[in-house]
Amino acid sequence: MALRRAASQLTALAGRAAAPIVRNATANPVAPTAFRAPSVGIAAQQSRSYAHVIINQHRDTEFNNEKLAWDYTPENMKLVTDILAKYPENYKQSAMIPMLDVAQQQNDGWLPVSAMNRVAQLLGVANMRVYEVATFYSMFNRNPVGKYHVMICGTTPCMVRGAQKIEAALEEHLGIKKWGTTDDGMFTLGEMECMGCCVNAPMVVVADYTGGTKDYTYNYYEDLTPDSVKKIVDTLKRGEKPKVGSQIRDKAEPAPGQTTLLEPPTGPYCRDLTDA
Numbered sequence: 001m002a003l004r005r006a007a008s009q010l011t012a013l014a015g016r017a018a019a020p021i022v023r024n025a026t027a028n029p030v031a032p033t034a035f036r037a038p039s040v041g042i043a044a045q046q047s048r049s050y051a052h053v054i055i056n057q058h059r060d061t062e063f064n065n066e067k068l069a070w071d072y073t074p075e076n077m078k079l080v081t082d083i084l085a086k087y088p089e090n091y092k093q094s095a096m097i098p099m100l101d102v103a104q105q106q107n108d109g110w111l112p113v114s115a116m117n118r119v120a121q122l123l124g125v126a127n128m129r130v131y132e133v134a135t136f137y138s139m140f141n142r143n144p145v146g147k148y149h150v151m152i153c154g155t156t157p158c159m160v161r162g163a164q165k166i167e168a169a170l171e172e173h174l175g176i177k178k179w180g181t182t183d184d185g186m187f188t189l190g191e192m193e194c195m196g197c198c199v200n201a202p203m204v205v206v207a208d209y210t211g212g213t214k215d216y217t218y219n220y221y222e223d224l225t226p227d228s229v230k231k232i233v234d235t236l237k238r239g240e241k242p243k244v245g246s247q248i249r250d251k252a253e254p255a256p257g258q259t260t261l262l263e264p265p266t267g268p269y270c271r272d273l274t275d276a
């Protein structure tokens, strides 16, 4: 079912892929500062299929359609040129993800269809190839987000260590449901799967788009409690920088402390490394 839905979305985009791209343009002129989640029930808002719709499904709107001009700024085009220089000419499509990343940072945290088309044009690939990548990786947003995109880790270790309490605290404190954006366009609440610091679970990541491409950050906040995550949000609101990483210690290790590799391993070893 999900595969069928994804296929029909990609087919819909492909049908429009041949439209001309307007060149020598700057940022999308009518993009709203924040995307408002459609009015649906709370249960639906919390479902992952709803997240899929918000993140991946394209519907032409006045702020996101192929007729709107989009291009990299001259500064960012230099970054793109540097990225492209890392790959051989016949494999330059390997630059797609970093190029999309620059486009998203330039465009306040989301990728309009015109930006994806521009990437395709620069790489000499079909627009569809870029849509496939941008809709597959959850770090790419297909609709506007707030200046701070707060993503709660929703995978098992964070869940068993209290991710749902973190989510509830953020929803209550920001006055929005997951996948929503605050009225002032400052915060969007989302979810990610395991971000690789399970030992300091629960955690959130915050993508900060307040400084454009130059000052963009993507920081982890770990060992969270409902109170500490609210403090992080309040600090961001004041325009300050919260402590990055664990909120209660300076390392990544199990809650009771280190439990392995406390002494030199006794062997037997898989091979003798003496002369290696």
Ligand code: FES
Binding pocket: 153, 154, 155, 156, 157, 158, 159, 193, 194, 195, 196, 197, 198, 199, 201, 202, 203
């Ligand atoms: S489960 Fe949350 S970081 Fe791995």
